[in-house]
Amino acid sequence: MKPCLPRKLRCAAWTMRLALPVTLWMLATPLAVQSQTDPLKIHQTQLAAIQIHQQIQQEEELWATQKAGMRDRLRSLQSEEKTLQKSLATIEYQLSMLLDQQAETERTTVETARIRDLLESHLDDILSRLADHIERDLPFLIEERSNRIASVRTALVQPDTSVAEKCRRVMETLKVETEYGGTVEVYQQVIHHSDAADTPPIMADILRVGRLALFWRTPDGKSVGCWDRAGQQWVPLPGRYRRHINDATEMALKRRTVEMVKLPLGRIARQ
DSSP states (O other): OOOOOOHHHHHHHHHHHHHHOOOOOOOOHHHHHHHHOOOOOOHHHHHHHHHHHHHHHHHHHHHHHHHHHHHHHHHHHHHHHHHHHHHHHHHHHHHHHHHHHHHHHHHHHHHHHHHHHHHHHHHHHHHHHHHHHHHOOOSHHHHHHHHHHHHHHHHHHHHTTTTTHHHHHHHHHHHHHGGGGGGGGEEEEEEEESSOTTTEEEEEEEEEETEEEEEEEEEESSEEEETTTTTTTEEOGGGGGGHHHHHHHHHHHTTTTTOOOOOOOOOOOOO
């Protein structure tokens, strides 16, 4: 059990306990106040704080500027990316179309070459058959028709002649040969009109009636004849045909009006 101190002593002890911290604070306060109230140090501290604040503010402004620039650059790149994607899609579509066109062109080229070869072969066959027909046909305008066939045949073998031009030349030759069947003409030609070897050739007017028959007469109209298909030669005709052949020749020469005449056309020989 602690001894009980008098009341006055207890009060004195508490007073000493409170007085000691107050004394120490009073002793330290002048130094702290002095250091905090030094104008030079306060100014330096303020300047340092201001500089730090300005530096931080400049860095923040720089960062804000860089951030805004990067944001704008990002938007520009995104827009450019979308544009490039659209361009890429367009280019890919165009490339696909070009590849399809190339494949179609290659197919068409091969097919065209095949058709060209077949057509050229067919044109050559047509021309050969036409040449054979001319040899078996009535002997009119032999040199002219033979030269035409030779000219077309030369065109068919020339590599620089287009298929269209070859077709045109062959069709034109066919057209000319076909038109002979519906026309009448008179031309002069030297002929042998007899089987006799001592018979001299004569200059005669040749009357071509389509592709049916060829008739001849002397310039004075006293002798007439025709082309014999069976014998493949010029033969004379009896005098009863002289007037009809002369009349038909004059009509073909447009020296008289057209009228009906009787001509010995004979039978069509089968070839």
